[in-house]
Amino acid sequence: MTALRPSTLGRVSEAASDPGPPEAGLSEPMVRLLGDYERHLVSERDLAPHTVRAYLGDVSCLLDHCGRLGIHDVAELDLRTLRSWLAKMQTTGRSRTTIARRATAARVFTAWLHRTGRIPTDPGAALGSPKKHKTLPPVLRADEAEALIRSAADLADDGTPVGIRDVAMLELLYATGIRVGELVGLDVDDIDDGRRVVRVLGKGRKERSVPYGTPAGRALDRWLDVGRPGLRVEGSGPALFLGVRGRRIDQRAVRDLVHRRIADVPGAPDIGPHGLRHTAATHLLEGGADLRSVQELLGHASLATTQLYTHVTTDRLRKAYQQAHPRA
Structure with missing residues (x-):
């Protein structure tokens, strides 16, 4: 039997976010099928580990639901079963966003089953999903963003490598709008100081170049010249940003940093790297950048994703109008 690696199975259970480990109740053929699907996601689609974990978690949850209905052969998977799975999540209080994501995972999975000849038709092709609520993400005002970086810079005045690093990371996050995963994945040679651009490997392993400004450039120069040598160890490798032990910094440390420094800014919303x-996207649009340019800078595959920020800026404009205009 070809089974998933134990470490992967544990992550699948966590990603499914349902009570109990779903894989424990799967039949042997279903476990084998899940292993084949994992190899497809990793080897053929070359998806990022986080994406693979999410897909496996959702599909594991679906297969567990099938087992509870007495379905132990994937050929019996039909549209009614898929709909009952989504309906069960709705009755247990899952959010629209979660249900929509799992519906997408089911469609990707059944398309793979059909393409590989495991099922005669693709039931997922007719599966609908609820529209996700478009929530307006909290953002900082320009003065709050400046205060955030200034609070970190004040703490870095003692010249410690960690303080210098923190300022450089905050400057780069705000200057470029890159994802936290993209930030921690940067290597030293991804920084082109002459052209003031950073080479980023984004989702789907798509590479893009993102410009940054003079303040971020100064912070990066100081980090590379003064801060990084103080943390570098034999096993540091080419990683741009290092943790206190000299290894590549992880995402959790960056998130903790942002939340700590945000707490120093009076009245600012509690936000993380995202x-x-x-x-960054909101301030670019408010400053006159066109939507296509912001899409390219952020690495969005779809312009519809970037358009969310137009709602953010419109909402801020509406609030300003209501507060200032006598006949609002």
């Missing part, structure tokens, strides 16, 4: 990404 909030800085939202903030």
Whole structure:
């Protein structure tokens, strides 16, 4: 039997976010099928580990639901079963966003089953999903963003490598709007100081170049010249940003940093690195950047994703109008 690696199975259970480990109740053929699907996602589609975990978690949850209905052969998977799975999540209080994501995972999975000849027709092709609520992400005002970086810079005045690093990371996050995963994945040679651009490997392993400004450039220069040598160890490798032990910094450390520094800004919303990404995009649009340029800078595959930020700027404009105009 070809089974998933134990470490992967544990992550599948976590990603499914349902009580109990779903894989424990799967039949042997279903476990084998899940293993084949994992290899497809990793080897053929070359998806990022986080995306693979999410897909496996959702599909594992679906197969567990099938087992509870007495379906132990994937050929019996039909549209009614898929709909009952989504309906069960709705009755247990899952959000629209979660249900929509799992519906997408089911469609990708059944398309793979059909394409590989495991099922005669693709039931997922007719599966609908609820529209996700478009929530307006909290963003910082320009003065709050400046205060955020200034609070970190004040703490870095003692010249410690960690303080210098923190300023450089905050400057780069706000200057470029890159994702936290993209930030921690940067290597030293991804920084082109002469042209003031950073080479980023984004979702789907798509590479893009993102410009950054003079303040971020100064912070990066100081980090590379003074800060990084103080943390570098034999196993540091080419990683741009290092943790206190000299290894590549992880995403959790960056998130903790942003939340700590945000707490120093009076009245600012509690945002993480993704909030800085939202903030950068919003400020670009408010400053006159066109939507296509912002899409390219952020690495969005679809313009519809970038258009969310137009709602953010319109909402801010509406609030300003209501507060200022005598006949609002």
